[in-house]
Amino acid sequence: MIAQRQVWGETLVELGASDDRIVVVDGDLANSTKADLFAAAHPERFVEVGIAEQNMVGIAFGLSTLGYRPWLSTFGVFLTHRALDPIRMLVSQTGAAVRIAGAYSGLLNGRSGKTHQDVADLAIMRTMPGMTVLAPADEHEMRAAVRWAADHDGPLYLRIARDAVAPVFDIDTTWEDWAPRMLRDGGDITVVSTGVQTSRCVDAVRLLADRGIDARHIHVPMLKPLDEDRLAGLLGERVVTVEEHTMIGGLGGLVAEIVAARRSTQTVTRLGLADGWSESGPDAFLLDKYGLSASRIADRIVGVHSRPVGTPGV
Amino acid sequence: MTHHTASAEELEALARHARWLVLSTVADAGAGHIGGPLSQMDLLLALYFNHLRIDPSDPHRDDRDRFVLSKGHTAIGLYTVLALRGYFDPAELATFDHGDSRLQGHPDMRMLPGIDASTGSLGQGLSVAVGMALGARLQQRDFHTWVLLGDGEIEEGMVWEAAYAASRYGLDNVTAIVDRNGLQQYGWPAGASDRFDRRDPWAGKDVGAIFRGFGWDVIDIDGHDHAEIDRALETACGARGSAGRPTVILAETVKGKGVSFTEGTYRWHNGIATADQLAAARAELGQPETVGVAR
Numbered sequence: 001m002i003a004q005r006q007v008w009g010e011t012l013v014e015l016g017a018s019d020d021r022i023v024v025v026d027g028d029l030a031n032s033t034k035a036d037l038f039a040a041a042h043p044e045r046f047v048e049v050g051i052a053e054q055n056m057v058g059i060a061f062g063l064s065t066l067g068y069r070p071w072l073s074t075f076g077v078f079l080t081h082r083a084l085d086p087i088r089m090l091v092s093q094t095g096a097a098v099r100i101a102g103a104y105s106g107l108l109n110g111r112s113g114k115t116h117q118d119v120a121d122l123a124i125m126r127t128m129p130g131m132t133v134l135a136p137a138d139e140h141e142m143r144a145a146v147r148w149a150a151d152h153d154g155p156l157y158l159r160i161a162r163d164a165v166a167p168v169f170d171i172d173t174t175w176e177d178w179a180p181r182m183l184r185d186g187g188d189i190t191v192v193s194t195g196v197q198t199s200r201c202v203d204a205v206r207l208l209a210d211r212g213i214d215a216r217h218i219h220v221p222m223l224k225p226l227d228e229d230r231l232a233g234l235l236g237e238r239v240v241t242v243e244e245h246t247m248i249g250g251l252g253g254l255v256a257e258i259v260a261a262r263r264s265t266q267t268v269t270r271l272g273l274a275d276g277w278s279e280s281g282p283d284a285f286l287l288d289k290y291g292l293s294a295s296r297i298a299d300r301i302v303g304v305h306s307r308p309v310g311t312p313g314v
Numbered sequence: 315m316t317h318h319t320a321s322a323e324e325l326e327a328l329a330r331h332a333r334w335l336v337l338s339t340v341a342d343a344g345a346g347h348i349g350g351p352l353s354q355m356d357l358l359l360a361l362y363f364n365h366l367r368i369d370p371s372d373p374h375r376d377d378r379d380r381f382v383l384s385k386g387h388t389a390i391g392l393y394t395v396l397a398l399r400g401y402f403d404p405a406e407l408a409t410f411d412h413g414d415s416r417l418q419g420h421p422d423m424r425m426l427p428g429i430d431a432s433t434g435s436l437g438q439g440l441s442v443a444v445g446m447a448l449g450a451r452l453q454q455r456d457f458h459t460w461v462l463l464g465d466g467e468i469e470e471g472m473v474w475e476a477a478y479a480a481s482r483y484g485l486d487n488v489t490a491i492v493d494r495n496g497l498q499q500y501g502w503p504a505g506a507s508d509r510f511d512r513r514d515p516w517a518g519k520d521v522g523a524i525f526r527g528f529g530w531d532v533i534d535i536d537g538h539d540h541a542e543i544d545r546a547l548e549t550a551c552g553a554r555g556s557a558g559r560p561t562v563i564l565a566e567t568v569k570g571k572g573v574s575f576t577e578g579t580y581r582w583h584n585g586i587a588t589a590d591q592l593a594a595a596r597a598e599l600g601q602p603e604t605v606g607v608a609r
Binding site: 023044045047049050052054055057058059060061062063064065066068085086088089090093094095 | 380422423424430431432433434435437438439440441442443444445446447448449450452453455471472475476478479482
């Protein structure tokens, strides 16, 4: 198992060898995000900005006007929250080819706690017109996403996890398109997940099978743009969304919007982080306490499944 | 690309014409800024007519000098200068802020050729200019990047993030100009030392010393004196490739400059001139009745 951040850094090193357009703009965290790999391999195209996230975005945009395709390297929360205004005006409103690497996304950030957790990135970034929003499941899909991004013209947000998860896909994964993918078919309930939570959901779905529940599992690697009809067509009667993200406005919000807009009969239950702040602690502790470990997810889905069909979701 | 074409007399005449176009266009649109566009006008005319290496018939050419209007709310001032410089027909000024116009309330690089960066949310332009200057150095290109900031705008923290980075990288291919018109939209009540009817945003503080502390070279000028402007722009541009540090030009100006009733009052940060005021301004600026936006 390799962490997504490691793969992100390694893949940029590889791409940077033949693609002069790639530059990395760092906010004093390259040795956390793994942009230090790029700094060592391509020092002439590594721009250290210091602890100044808004300035990072402005400089990256300025570089993009000269044909560069800059990647931003810092903890995602400081980009999606602190630097959102420059992202909005300089990147989203212009369609600039700036790549926002949301490192240390979600709940698990090396025991830094709520000040450094980004649990609203998907909700925020998907409101930005023209923004591509990617949340790969594992190291292999991360590699494919970074490679795919090299030839993408517009702005892009990439959700990157700090710590390794069990791989979901093969090492040679490349996608023709980034539409929702069915990982497992099943008739009892539909589990929709995104990001590295998909890896934990693979385990959760196995636990459900052991308990006699045959779940369909759909992974959404790209929340925007999204083939909504394709996703809607994959949903069974009872839908549970699962994400390492606030239950407000992310994948769960997205699926609920799709179902509601179609006046479909499905019920959607959104599993994610409740509307509150969390804390610092080991990964296993946080996943268990905040309900996102495989076993906690399985328990929560059993609870949903035990209710009669048609019971409203939450 | 053209260079050094307008004499001081020609710039004076252009300035009177441009100031009238700003006032009359904003009045026609029913919305817009006045004070900043008028205070920065002499600086913009000097840049676009005598210093920027640009080609209005080829606004995207690679080797052009870049200009970022960080104080994007003064867009009508820039549009007026671009029109007079030949980027588009001045008649198009009549579309400003009317909907379906390339002349947005704040400059949009995707809509109007000649705009090098979209701006509007204050404090971001210096970072953009630093990115452009860094990119020019990376690509070993010789263009110069200019950015115009307001003295209210530099209250924004992001400006100082960029000021730090510019000197950290020793960028002598970027020049910031601060339009020191001494007023902002509202600000604070005036004190004894203030020039105008509200407090100077930097009263009691030494802006030049602050920039020097950040590692910048500082040039102080009268932002309405064509000879001083010309010398400062020449000096700043001449530092490219040798100074090893960025330059800021602190240009002392008068908000609302050139029209008696708009000068030196914060109330004309934005505003719509009445028919009587327009007639008075037209006379003061010596503009014939045939010039300006039809009403």
